[in-house]
Amino acid sequence: MYIRSPFPPLPPLPDTNCYNFLFRTPDRLALEDYVMYIDAVTGRKVTRYQFIERIYDCMTALGTSQDKGGLGLGNDCVVGILSDNCIDYCTLIHALLGLTAPFALFSSYATPHELKHFLNRSKSTHMFVHADLLEKFLSVAREEDFPFENIFVLDGKVTSGLKFRSLDNMITEVRRNQLPKEPVRAAGKDTLAYLVFSSGTSGLPKAVMISHGNLIASMFQTMIMMMEVAKVKPPPPDFHPVTLGFLPIYHSYGLHGLCLRPPLRPSTIVIFPRWDLDLVLSSIPKYRITTLLAIPSVIHTLLSSPKFANTDLSSVVAILSGAAYLPPSLQRKIGNVVKTASLSEGYGMSEATLSVVGNLPTEGLMKGILHVSSNIGILFPGVEAVILRPDGTHCLPDEPGDLYVKGTNVALGYWNDSEATKSTFIANGWLKTGDRFRVTSKGMFYFEDREKDTLKVSGLQVSPAEIETTILAEPSNIISDVAVSGVQLPTARTSDDKAPRAWIVLTEKGKKLSEDQAKTIVADWVKKCLSKYKWLRGGVEIVDEIPKNPTGKSHNTGTLRAFIF
Template sequence: MDVLKPDYTRFLGPESPDPVKTKYQPHARPIFSSPYGPFPPTPPDLNVHELCFPPQNPLPPDYPLFINAVTDERVTLHQFYHRVCALARVLQHDGPNPLKLDRSPVDDKEDGEIMGLFSRNHIHYPMLAHACFRSEIVFGGISPSSTPYELWWVLRKMQITSFVCHETLLHVFEEALKLGSGEGDKGSNLRLVLDPHKVIVLSDNPELDTVSGYPTVESLVRMGSKLPEIPRRLHGGNKLCFLFQSSGTSGLPKAMMICHKNAVHTAMQGMITATQSARFAGVEPLQPQRVLGVVPAYHSYGMILWILRVNLQQLTNVMLPKWDVELALRSIQKYKLTMLPLVPPLVRQLAQSPLTAKYDLSSVTTCSSGSAYLPSDVAYQLAEKLPQGASHPIPSGYGLSEAASIASPAAPGIFGLPESKPGTIGFLLPGMDARVVDPDTLKDVSKGQKGELWTRGNVVTPGYFKDPKATADIFSEPGWLRTGDLVMRDEDDRIIYLDRLKEMIKVKGLQVAATEVEDTLLDHPEGFVRDACVAGIDNGRGDGSLFVRAWVVLSAEGKKQPDEAVARKLKEHVESRLSRHKWLTGGIEIVDAIPRTPSGKMLRREMRDMYYARLKEKSKL
């Protein structure tokens, strides 16, 4: 198949539009599609590892693939591939199988081997993932910031049977095991099925064979390098590939299923858009890039960046074990990084940090944001500090765990498309269809009206693992994923993001978008606010209406004035800009920080819970 060719033309199918000559025609029909057209044809049983490393293609010339930003330790592309092959020989259930692994399930109707990956960003994390692809072991990425209870919950939700744990997180894992099998837990009927004999440690010391009695990843790579390679046909397609941990912004996390077909097409989307954008600009597509590696690898965004695109383009990824603003800036300068894929809190930190001016950022050609809503002011602030300048604000893409990449701003002019300014999430990505639907009536709304975004395409999940009720909730109609996001489709078929439906605040029958109020607070002319969270709180009247309450983190400028004065000025600013039902009737509270997931999603629920807990304590006095 063409998709396995060794050059960029693999990402162009017979129906791919010409980026210069083809002009996208917006329309008023309920279902609209990507200006990039459909995906190129792919083999129905393709395994994502073979998309990245087609068996008939020789490896390209070697280059550094992953670099540890702290230690400068490096893994080249050739080393990566040979290490993946070695580890896969050990993990194959039908090989020598020293770990006694079972066959993995093809879907959630079966039981079988599911390997948990519990680590911060690490230069060998992508190798673990590709070894699982190659050995057809299903794995689940787990947030390294999990508490023992959260880890215990996810181990059960994902039905993890084997486990890879970074050595610094062993204490969390051991505490999680003490919580037992889950008998008597009313929150889930899934029990802990982890086999303690199938635990592997990812150590930063490559010389170690064991840590705390567990074999290390390196010892298994060494073992596999001595085993013969037995040629075998890899299977993919609709088979289960890996599990995502959902963000848990509205309750404890769920496990999201991703099949090989989802992973293959998610990987291809970025390659198609990059190829078409280069052709539009008249330059050679998919030129080498050097990338800042800070987005978490366990997350859907990080999975795309560090795992699904290996060898699809020459990318040298400089990995940060955790976020550190000065380490990031130093890495940009030292390695002359060209691409900065970020999440909104990191965009804001880089935009507002005085350290940014002390480093040479002239190598940066691309900066983008994803995973959560990016306020317009921040998109312009960071762009001002980069070579692109404020005339090219940081674009923000859109996706979900359930469909990792759905929409993104396009290069202005490509397919005749207009610019997507901050506040929009751009146009549908390759292979995607969408509708905007009234969430109550489930009827399509007209252009320019608010509604829930529904989408379909090969990147959309089959559903939640062993949770048919939750799956049914996101598929009201077969094939159409309900995103839970309130959007508007404009006259050019751009998508304008408004808010999470669950975060819409109902005030006397009128809807208030929390993000609109947050943006207004962040946009105060005196720059008082560094971060803001807005949510609805009970008005105490029992009529279902809510008060709008804000929690703000002050900037250095805001801290110069008394809290009462700042709160008063912020309240007056909101009232001068917004309609009465959007006013802060629930008050303003100054806090030290706004809780967020590692990927940047704001945890409004936690702010509400803390507020109600304080009220409850006061009522006891």
């Protein structure tokens, strides 16, 4: 089944640096000043004009040649960023875009084991690290012989005796020395903008290459949808969105929602270092929050808190949920509590820059298309899709199948991984999503299940292969084989929220241990090596063998679980 977006098509993409599109078009240059960011912890406010001035000073500090006091960064560098959310995270990102210096986003929850993978896969030449995460990264830098002179502090105070240049100090030096402003550099549609890690359809996390053209296409998608919504539901006069900003910027959803999209129109982001329920609930009435960017697990957490129902939510007019499937039951519950808000849901992946399908519960938006709570929505502007059977033939309307999408928002591929690129970014610009959907004759998408070899845990991707590789590397040599899959626990917040479970085969040495000892060793090793959301909350089971297909690969989740149980 072939589906084309019902929205108007995207205009031709300008061959320009994404920074120009975000900040330097005539309508954006004409914007009056307003508060763009608020630090939720300190209350510090930064206006749009202040933010842009700091971006230019940051560009000058980073882009000026080393002999003149700068870092000399350009498109031959990759700048890794390891930080919790902060306003200067956004400053740094826009400065690097302006300089066409690609950046790589590292999870602030990553363990040293994971950081090594990110560092080696991205081939980062420079690192900006939050002071609170510096010691963790330095342990990796020592092992990997990463030059300390290329490590810089993005935000926070360093408590160790070691001294590193900070971004704030570099900007201060630019202003004190009155260095000439570094200009925005030329970029084409295929110029690399950044790397974001994704497990893709299988295997270890891979670095997705997003171009300046991908970013502009994604921005156009948002703008077209906003214009179409405004035709049938104009925003109130003088409406100024104020958004809760707790989603991590290292994730595509947080990156776009808190950093890349805000310059498109006057709005304010209240930015949180990390998720903090009490701070979130106190900030909603304090700052008259209008927009919640959320994931299903956060919505579940809010609804489970007695404080939420007692919070003044009268300012909230929009809730956007993404990163994982939001069940209709949760949609109804949040709608009953936040009665003033419309609820939108979207589906996307980093390999498509951000989103490909979404619903906008606005009556009359599309003729003949009625939003209901059980569907994900319709294709975003400029996106084409096909739903295919396993044999490659087209599905009929309402027949579940594998989703493939195409559009100028589809990424360039995986950085330094041609094999993975070939298997996911296939012929003629099509992207294999690894997810299964059914689509009605009117183009409404319904999520079926995840065909790809990844799990969703609280909206985050978890690669079974990464956990398997970690377990097999356990140094006591008690594991001869392992398979990891997802199981649904009674505490699961959504229908596709799975907990990783490992099935292990013991070596002769391992068989000398008690089952409890072996399971504890495996579980503790995973806790040591991997982020908390990858821990084996589904447990560890000991089996005699792991079922394999004729090529030696573990069978898929359904076959594996049927075999085990």
